[in-house]
Structures are given as structure tokens and as C-alpha cells.
Amino acid sequence: MKEEILKTAQILLVEDNEGDILLTLEAFEEGKFKTKVSVARNGREALDFLYKRAAFIDAQKPDLILLDINIPIFNGHEILEEIKKENTLKKIPVIILSTSSNEKDIERAYNNHCNSYIKKPLEMEEFINAVLKIEEFWLQLTTLAK
């Protein structure tokens, strides 16, 4: 247990909104775990990171992925599908963090085996709080596959 806490958790944040990126980074900084958050700003960057291609050759496999749906090039649904189809990636928990409250988006995400779907809170404090809760639940309470 102690060892796990000491280990730095690798987090991949797939998000194109600069404000949300900074807020998420701040939240993780405020959290009680050692985390390293890498940011992919569109679908292509996300896939490059996961497959250690192009600018992300040295990327580390993430322990947790936070994924927005409405992002350029490939959208979040396509990225999620890819992750859950790929044997080496599918055990990584994928948390959808989206502004969409559209039923179709939610259903599609769960059908594609997202690990949880969280609507981005509109208020700043709640947003930070949501990120902290994600961190606590997935990095402390949950035992992840190695």
C-alpha cells in the first residue's frame, strides 16, 4: 500500500480547452498523491501518446486516462473505442470528463466500456472537487491492475 502511494501515478489528460487543462493540473497538484499529468490536446496526440509515437516516443503508459468527448481530429468516443479494443491498453481505467449531458453520448461511452462518465461541473470549485474525487477513488480506493 505504502509503496503504491509513493509511486508517481501517470495520468493522461485528453482535453482541448486550455482553461480546463490548467484547472485539472492545479487540482492534481492540490491532491495528496504524486501524479504526473501528461496532456494530449486532440485525438491524434492521444493515440500517439498511447502508442508511444511521434512526439511521444518516451511516453509512459498511463495508470488513468481522463478523456473529453468533444475534441478535434478523433473525438473521445473514437479514442475510447481504440483503447478498449487494444489488449495492451484496455485495462487502463478511462474516465470520460465531458460537458455533454446527451443521453446518446453517455450510452455510447458505457457501451464502449468507459469506466465512468462524469459531467464537467460548471462551477470552478465543483470542477476542482470532481478531479480530486476522481484521484481519490481511482488512485486510493481502487486497486488497479499492474
Add this chain to the structure above:
Amino acid sequence: MKTKLIIEDAEDLYQNAPFGYLTVQSDGLIININSTLLHWLGYERQEIEFQKSFQDLLIMGDKIYYETHIMPMLLVQNEIAEINIQLKGKGLIRLPVLINAKRIVDSTNQESFFRFSLLDITQRRKYELELMKARKEAETTVQQLKEIKQDLEQFAYVVAHDLKTPLRSIKGLLSIIKNKGDKMDNTKKQEYFNVVINAADDMYKLIDSLLEYARTGSVQEEMQEVTVSGIFKTQLNFFEQEIKKLGGQIETHSTIKYITVYPVLFQQVLMNLISNAIKYRSETPPIIQVTCKDQKGYTLFSVTDNGMGIPTDRFEAVFKLFRSLNPNNDSNGIGLAICKKIIELHGGTIWLESEIGKGTTFYFTIRKD
């Protein structure tokens, strides 16, 4: 006292009652008619009695109804009540009436006669028509109100949602800068300020778009008859060069000469659809076809491209405010919402068919009247 008795005798009660009366044989021949009904219909007694049958006083539809329903019912049930038909009087006189009828059997030869009483319902008819008209108007108003309500709900959603996203960034980042104060290094602070400024710019853009959407259709423009070829020519002049530069082509085809539209708004629809076709092109040069043809009371337009296509689950969402499929593609997310609003102003609908990687066709109709 004596005069009163004369007026109230049976014959006078029959002839001058505030009701129309007539008696017919089973073949419909009128053998008796009262003065009131003659007066209503504008006929003389000798023109009717033993001259015309009841069917002669009916318009075609009611004649059939008389023969297939009224008479058979009378023969089976011996009486009928409150049947609504229209009588044809002399010249243009038309009289809506409610009829009651009763079968009478002559005890000497067992022959059947039928007595009809007829109530003039001209006034009632007028009220009914007025009521129906008022009801229809009310229904239309309710429908309009529903649409306005939906519009408002979407508007409110957009304001609540899309405006709060940049606002969250602004408030969030400023709070962080404030709380950290001097602990924050200058480069980072500058970065945060830039994001805050960009978020504020986003809000300006959103508000401008919202205003543009809200204003669409509220500016008074007269409906005008214009030629389709003229409309198409304007579009070609605007887009042809850009499309040729990309190595593509645009074609127009119409089987219709004239349409009646709000010209400026209508041009805006085509302009939005064609520029979308260019913006969301695939790797291959854009090939765009614009057509116009007749479709049962409507004119049907289509704009077809060979672009990237739209996923099926977004066919409806694309017409909603700020539901652009491609954030950051310098799309403000209101183009198609405005198209929808304009097409609805023309009494039409807009929809699309699309296949990913093959292309999209937008269809829209406008009402002819």
C-alpha cells in the same frame, strides 16, 4: 278571443310554424310542404308539391347520403333525429338544416309516407364556423408558443452551459493566481493570464453568435419572387474561384424557374451549406452539387458534397446551437442552427443524409404558397 282561435288552428300552426315541414312519398316525391319552408327556399307552392322530390332539394353529397343512410334508417327505425344536411333553394339559396323525420303508414292501403321537420341552423352554423376558426387559430398559436419555448430553452441552455465553460476558466485561473500570489513564478502567471484572456475572447464570440442567431428573421424583409438561376448565380460567383483553387468543382441544376423567398435570408442558407461543404471536405478536392426541384406543394433543394461525412448519431444535433462537430475548426456552431431557423420561416424543413468518408447531402424544402 275569436281571432286568436283562428290563428291557432291546426292548419295555420302547420303552415306558419317557426319550423319547416314537408311530407314525402317513399320515392321522395313531395306531396306537402309548409309556407315557412317555401319561404326559406324561395319557391312557390306549385313549383314543389307533386313536382319535386326531396332529393331535388339536396346537393350531390347529401343526395347520396339521403339514399344510402337517411331513407334506409327511416325504413328500419321508422324515425330519425337531428341529421345535419344542406338544402338547395331557388337560385343560390343554401340552407343548413337539422332534420327529424317520421314514417307514417296509411291505414287504408298500407302505403308509407314520411314527415320531415327542418330546423334552420344558419346562425348555429356561423357560430360553429367561427368556433372552428378560433380553435384553429388557437392551435396555431399554441404551436408557435411551443416552438418559441423550445427555442428559449435551447437559448437558456446555451447561455448556462457554453458561456459558463469559459467563465469557469476565468474564475478558476484568477482565483489560483490570487491564492498563490508571489509563490507563482512569472512565466506561469503570464501563461494563466493568456488563457484567461482567450477564455474572455471566447465569451465575446459566443455572445456575438448568440445575438446573430437571435436577430435572424427578426429583421423585416419582404418575400419576393426571384429566379432560381439568379440565386444559383450569386452562389457560384461567390464560391467558384475558391473551389477551383482547391481543384474541385461546383454544379447547379434546377427544374424550377421561380421561387418566393426572403431573398437575403435564403441566400444565407445556401451560403452556409456550401461553405460547410468546402470547410469539411475530405482529402480529395470538393465536388459540390446544388439542385432544385418540385415536390408536392414545396420546392426541394439539395446540396451534396464528397466531404468527410457526418456520423448518424449527429444528424439532429448538428442543427442545434453550438453543437459543432469540429471544435476549433473556426466554426462558431451556429451556421446550421441559423439555416434551420430560416428554412422554418419559409414553412419548410431541413434534414441530411450522410456517410462517413463518402459525403453529405443536405435537403431542405420551402413552401410554395
